[in-house]
Amino acid sequence: MTHDTLVYLAKTFGLFWMMAFFVIVAAIAYLPSRKAGYERAARSILAPDTSPKGGPRS
Amino acid sequence: MIASLSIAQRRNGLAFALCLALLGLLMAAAAQHGPMVVHGAMALVLGIALTGALARAVYDPPPEAARASFYYDDPTRFGIAMTLIWAVVAMGVGVWVAALLYWPEATPAVPWTSFGRLRPVHTTGVIFGFGGNALIATSFYVLQRTSRARLADELSPWIVLLGFNLFCLWAVTGYLMGITQSKEYAEAEWYADLWLVVIWVVYFVLYIRTLARRAEPHIYVANWYYLAFILVVAILHIINNLALPVSFAGAKSVTIWSGVQDAMVQWWYGHNAVAFFLTAGFLGMLYYFLPVRSGRPIWSYRLSILSFWGITFFYIWVGSHHLHYTALPYWVQTLGMTFSIMLLVPSWASAGNAIATLNGAWHKVRDDATLRFMFVAAVFYGLSTFEGSFLAIRPVNSLSHYTDWTVGHVHSGTLGWVAMIVFGAIYTLVPQLSGRDQMAWPRAIEWHFWLAVTGTLVYVVSMWNAGITQGLMWRSYGPSGTLTYSFLQSLQAMAPYYLLRTIGGGMFLAGTLLCALNCSATARAATGEVAASDRPLLPMPVE
């Protein structure tokens, strides 16, 4: 593969691949329908006593 | 340790221990002289010791069936002990080599005490010994809590921990005896590298098997980071260490890569060691222990997912920023530079996410030194990634490269970010694992915190000064176009900074020592109680 082909690929396929990758990840993260699940996940580690017994708890 | 293994596991363990002893014997017998004999002997001794201990226990009573309704934390306890031992030893060596740079005449006339051999003992000891054990120990803990499931079996965590520590020991004793692959952060020779591959596969399989039995539908984000760490480190390690041993009976090997390809593979490995060894796994630690300690969910879980993919995706491309102005094609350098700058976005997203989590809980940060460790870690993570993206810009790198600015950047990342988050996690874990409300000496945490922060600042600020001074001295020309300063003059100018660095490092080491003593006092005062809610959700069937 020559340098020129590589640059061509990077500027065409590479660009769209990265953009598509970003769109997919952003969609997975930010689709409104997924919000509740993520909030649940974020709280899942805070079940009453998994925090250290002496740790600050308000 | 052995009492918690089932009878079948003791038998399997016995078989593994025998294999290890045989492997050691084989290595020593094949090599006949040189460092490989010493390494073979080390494996032989470990193998025999384990064989003896397991053989005696094979007919002991099996563990209680009730163990299945608890998390398996013995490996985590052992891993934390190893973390602290490596921390004290390897940071001690760090302070010693820092002192040697100020006072080179202090080098004894014995080969193994030379700077060149001790420096990799420091880097391997802190990165793999201290960082690696901390990652493995906390990953077992976090994996079980976030999955609400006990580790998939009791034998493989010990294979991982003992095997990994044998690797670290082989590596550092090898350097002392003068063997090295001459690849930074991958200096260990071929047989140690092969051994690590086996250990790493066991680790990966254990992680996946435990995840597969999770009682939580969603895989908490900390596990993604730990998994990225395990998986990518395996890939990097294998590719960078592809080498042909000169003979199977000797330590020396020759890498299959050559010339500029070798340099590129090495720094693709090298920077991703930063990314996946020194960052991804520690972010996993941050995403678990910071919310738990502060009692607040992560500020934005969705942002943590976006930054996860950003970090894993961008980091892979940035290695070439270590090779600016070299024989590496210009466009590859530009590629690395561009991705390094883009990398700032997900990096700051993670640092910001951590800091925003604490927003509204500043009183806790003020009162709780443990949480303060994590806060400082997040701040230094933000600082060192900003600095890194800046250093990756080619003209900036022309000033910083080869100078102590790089060393300053390294330690703002490793002391300020990596070590701080480890200490935060340790001070959260150790009381819990000891069934206590708090550490044995709560005031010592406060002392440790201030020693660590001051030590880091003294170290980093003196290296920034040193680096920029060097960079400027090397590029100042007189009217006739000749260099204004000789190299020696620039070296002499470093003396005050090297002295300061030694002092800062000494403070950091003192804090680490305090932490180790505090942890051992806490472990000795353990109550053995386990909080009722700190249990797996689904007790597993007993074998």
Ligand code: HEM
């Ligand atoms: C007590 C604290 C420490 C001291 C005094 C210290 C000291 C040093 C010294 C003197 C060097 C050699 C610099 C040179 O060759 O010019 C060095 C290099 C290094 N240290 Fe430390 N260190 C400490 C802690 C740590 C920790 C905790 C880590 C990682 C977790 C770490 C990672 C490294 C790395 C990666 C290098 C190589 C840097 C490079 O090649 O640019 N150090 N350290």
Ligand code: HEM
């Ligand atoms: C956005 C994130 C980061 C970027 C873009 C970055 C970039 C850089 C650059 C440009 C260099 C200098 C290369 C040279 O001139 O030779 C460097 C060196 C280094 N960085 Fe970073 N850095 C980042 C974050 C970190 C973090 C968080 C750590 C540690 C936890 C770290 C550890 C290191 C180490 C160990 C080296 C020295 C490598 C060597 O020469 O031995 N970096 N980094």
